[in-house]
Amino acid sequence: MANEILAREPNYLEYQGKHKGIAGWLLTLDHKRIGLMYLMAIMVFFFVAMTLGVLMRLEMLTPGETIMKPQTYNSVFTLHGVIMVFLFIIPAIPAVFGNFFLPIQLGAKDVAFPRLNLFSWYLYILGAILAVASLFSGSGAADTGWTFYVPYSIRSAQNVTMTTMAAFVLGFSSIVTGLNFVVTIHRLRAPGMTWFRMPLFAWGLYATSWIQVLATPVIGITLALIMLERFLGIGVFDPALGGDPILYQHLFWIYSHPAVYIMILPAMGVVSEILPTFARKDIFGYKQIAISSLGIAFIGYLVWGHHMFVSGMSDASRIVFSLLTFLVAIPTGVKIFNWVATLYKASIKFSAPFYYVLAFIFIFSIGGLTGLVLGALATDIHVTDTYFVVAHFHYVMFGGMGIMFFATMHYWFPKMFGKMYSEKIAIIACTQIIIGFNMLYFPMFIMGYMGMPRRYYDYLPQFQGWHILSTVGSWILVTGIVFMFGNLLYALLKGPKAPDNPWGGTTLEWRIKGLPTLENFEEIPVVTGGPYVHDRPTYIMHPSKEIQHTNGDAKKAEKEGVSH
Amino acid sequence: MTEYTETAEHVHESGHMHRDDEASKMAMWLFLFTELLLFGGMFLLYGAYRFQYADGFKVAAADMNSFIGAVNTIILLTSSLSVALSIGAIQRNQKKLALAMLWFTLLCGLGFLVNKYFEWSHEISNGIYPGGPALQEMSNGQVIYFGLYYVMTGLHGLHVIVGMVFLAVMIAFIQKDIITNSNYQKLENAGLYWHLVDVIWIFLFPLFYLLH
Amino acid sequence: MSEQIYSQEQASGAQAAHHTEGGHAHITGYGTYILVWLGLVALTAVTVTVAGIHLGSLTLITALVIAAVKTSLVGYHFMHIKYDNAITKIFILVCIVIFLTFWILTFSDLSFR
Incomplete structure (x- = not known):
């Protein structure tokens, strides 16, 4: 026993490679360190964009000018959107937790292309710098909204070029990550890890990665065309020269609708990890959940037109897109029902991550159901470009992906940092976040229904009651978030050592003793069963030892695993 | 299980990773898909505007010299052949032939760009460029046609240049025996890229030169 | 289906098996x-x-x-698609299907305006 402890390799945080200190991070090829570098960068931009959001809410406290001029407000909501979408929501779960845990869950030592992985982080940083720099250069950040709609975006005197350039570079970063993950999942699964023995998080990432590869280039060329249009006036999007602005909207949403599934699929993957762990039983309908991820990814390509119902698109097309939009509810429903069925008759362990998942299911369901209101043609025309859309968007994106980001943090924190946080505070923070969130965004549904348009710094006095409620909600939410991260930060610095497997998780990362080492495993494990089997071991962690010593089950199991 | 000895240490420390040609090829194909969809967005715009401005496109395309277009098509097709042959030569361990074929490919790429340069400068000297005097007199359909023409052939030209850089690196690799008859996936990938550039031109040619 | 893909990849050394020869070489x-x-x-x-x-x-x-x-x-x-394995062919098919989808749905708007 003592021998083993002495022989223990340093974990990934202690590991001293060729480069020491800060260079050991900036030049690292270790997927776990790259994941943490993403985490740090993403947290910075999350707080920047959150601050911008709080300032917007503050501006809306009273009608007329409260703290900023209309032009500033326009830039603030644009930058809030661009930073949140491209720097937080899209990369957060895949780039942080995907990088950290995908190779481990597959039983691999790293991603398929470690150098490319580091490159994508630098692209991310470059894009982030451009986005922030656009604020302080030229005439200030774009004021077009994160959608950069033409013809305004080619006429605006603001520094639209740099902001679109930022989004372009970030798209490239996203493609590189997606490409890396697809190849990793195809090529680096451990022996016996068949497709249907992969954890559902990996399935979620697989579907996501395909969208990243097959949709992002379209936004790349579209944003490049905006830049060309601004510099040269080529005419393809300029109505004065015969261009068709609706085509811009098509191209923009061809990417940006699938992109919302880039945002939500990894989050759904984590739900499928957390639920069986805390329900302490196998997930219900594993294959259906796995396939429904691919289903959502595919149908996600067919529905972009529902963002354009009032743009002047043809009636036939509007009906087709509306119909297709309702199809998304099918694979999503499959997931929700399977999750709920997993909880049925389970002996549930109510820990902090589980609370966040419950918050997710509650909030995301509201977001999803109001999505149907927007997907239906007639009602959409009533609420288009109102606060209803803003509310819906935040319920699905923040309530969906954002809350799941928090859940994921709490779920994997002990394995990433080896420290344990106070679950009590985490649960209190979670409650506060739920209250603040609903207070902030629910009034927006009502205001939107009553006709409050989005993206105005001013409003009619009749809306003020709701705006005050919403702004106070934003304070509750933000303090809740700060409280939550404070708890994690405290744990990081002073928290007690976390047990190897605090939740009783069954996937590979929980089979590792302590923090992962540089190579994750002393030996590549052999997989002999599904990912969420609680009653027997489904991984052989030291095949060379274990298989020699036991000639019975393990050997047979390994054979089965490999020959399947 | 003892064969699993290659360690991540190697990846991290010596920068040497165990080779997985399949993975490398798969990644290259995924990358080609992104290129395809990048151009795909442009082709979609082309389709939409050709549908909308059928007549304007025809008038504008009458200005194009389809002979130069056809010559450039043949040049790129030939360069595709020579890349394919250079891979075949490497497989057969004919290093000199492989190098010769790649140099020939580079020459083709250069020839293509020179032709393109003369075409563009011809149009530009006639005042046909975004914001140019002649173009401002033209109808919307013609303006859009030339807008798309410059963006799409320009983007394609950029890809030709990138492809030539890739192939030049491959020449260096072959000379240094980094690419050999048992290790030529890099060359194969560079070839895939070059063929993609060719395929895109195969579509650009009839769409911009052959409208009557 | 999945099982087949798996075994195929494992056979060609998906994980760390030494895969130094380009096994798919067809001349x-x-x-x-x-x-x-x-x-x-x-x-x-x-x-x-x-x-x-x-x-x-x-x-x-x-x-x-x-x-x-x-x-x-x-x-x-x-x-060399001719000699490529099934997975590359499926990939290409997926890419083409998605690309055509963009066309069909965009033209569902343009041709009925």
């Missing part, structure tokens, strides 16, 4: 390449000639069909 004869090239040049000649004939709306379609045939020749022979 195509020089003659085949040259024949393909001749075919491509011939098709180019055809497409230029056909474009000179007034076919009305068929002009575009013939041009696109010929381009598609040329593309498949390049892909199949020069890019």
Whole structure:
């Protein structure tokens, strides 16, 4: 026993490679360190964009000018959107937790292309710098909204070029990550890890990665065309020269609708990890959940037109897109029902991550159901470009992906940092976040229904009651978030050592003793069963030892695993 | 299980990773898909505007010299052949032939760009460029046609240049025996890229030169 | 289905098995390449000639069909899709399906305006 402890390799945080200190991070090829570098960068931009959001809410406290001029407000909501979408929501779960845990869950030592992985982080940083720099250069950040709609975006005197350039570079970063993950999942699964023995998080990432590869280039060329249009006036999007602005909207949403599934699929993957762990039983309908991820990814390509119902698109097309939009509810429903069925008759362990998942299911369901209101043609025309859309968007994106980001943090924190946080505070923070969130965004549904348009710094006095409620909600939410991260930060610095497997998780990362080492495993494990089997071991962690010593089950199991 | 000895240490420390040609090829194909969809967005715009401005496109395309277009098509097709042959030569361990074929490919790429340069400068000297005097007199359909023409052939030209850089690196690799008859996936990938550039031109040619 | 893909990849050494030989090498004869090239040049000649004939709306379609045939020749022979494994072929198919989807749905708008 003592021998083993002495022989223990340093974990990934202690590991001293060729480069020491800060260079050991900036030049690292270790997927776990790259994941943490993403985490740090993403947290910075999350707080920047959150601050911008709080300032917007503050501006809306009273009608007329409260703290900023209309032009500033326009830039603030644009930058809030661009930073949140491209720097937080899209990369957060895949780039942080995907990088950290995908190779481990597959039983691999790293991603398929470690150098490319580091490159994508630098692209991310470059894009982030451009986005922030656009604020302080030229005439200030774009004021077009994160959608950069033409013809305004080619006429605006603001520094639209740099902001679109930022989004372009970030798209490239996203493609590189997606490409890396697809190849990793195809090529680096451990022996016996068949497709249907992969954890559902990996399935979620697989579907996501395909969208990243097959949709992002379209936004790349579209944003490049905006830049060309601004510099040269080529005419393809300029109505004065015969261009068709609706085509811009098509191209923009061809990417940006699938992109919302880039945002939500990894989050759904984590739900499928957390639920069986805390329900302490196998997930219900594993294959259906796995396939429904691919289903959502595919149908996600067919529905972009529902963002354009009032743009002047043809009636036939509007009906087709509306119909297709309702199809998304099918694979999503499959997931929700399977999750709920997993909880049925389970002996549930109510820990902090589980609370966040419950918050997710509650909030995301509201977001999803109001999505149907927007997907239906007639009602959409009533609420288009109102606060209803803003509310819906935040319920699905923040309530969906954002809350799941928090859940994921709490779920994997002990394995990433080896420290344990106070679950009590985490649960209190979670409650506060739920209250603040609903207070902030629910009034927006009502205001939107009553006709409050989005993206105005001013409003009619009749809306003020709701705006005050919403702004106070934003304070509750933000303090809740700060409280939550404070708890994690405290744990990081002073928290007690976390047990190897605090939740009783069954996937590979929980089979590792302590923090992962540089190579994750002393030996590549052999997989002999599904990912969420609680009653027997489904991984052989030291095949060379274990298989020699036991000639019975393990050997047979390994054979089965490999020959399947 | 003892064969699993290659360690991540190697990846991290010596920068040497165990080779997985399949993975490398798969990644290259995924990358080609992104290129395809990048151009795909442009082709979609082309389709939409050709549908909308059928007549304007025809008038504008009458200005194009389809002979130069056809010559450039043949040049790129030939360069595709020579890349394919250079891979075949490497497989057969004919290093000199492989190098010769790649140099020939580079020459083709250069020839293509020179032709393109003369075409563009011809149009530009006639005042046909975004914001140019002649173009401002033209109808919307013609303006859009030339807008798309410059963006799409320009983007394609950029890809030709990138492809030539890739192939030049491959020449260096072959000379240094980094690419050999048992290790030529890099060359194969560079070839895939070059063929993609060719395929895109195969579509650009009839769409911009052959409208009557 | 999945199981098959798995075993195939494992057999070729998906994880860390030494995979130093390009196991998929198929050596195509020089003659085949040259024949393909001749075919491509011939098709180019055809497409230029056909474009000179007034076919009305068929002009575009013939041009696109010929381009598609040329593309498949390049892909199949020069890019070695012919000898590629099933997974590469499925990948290409997925990409093409998605790409066509963009076209069909965009034109569901444009052609009914």
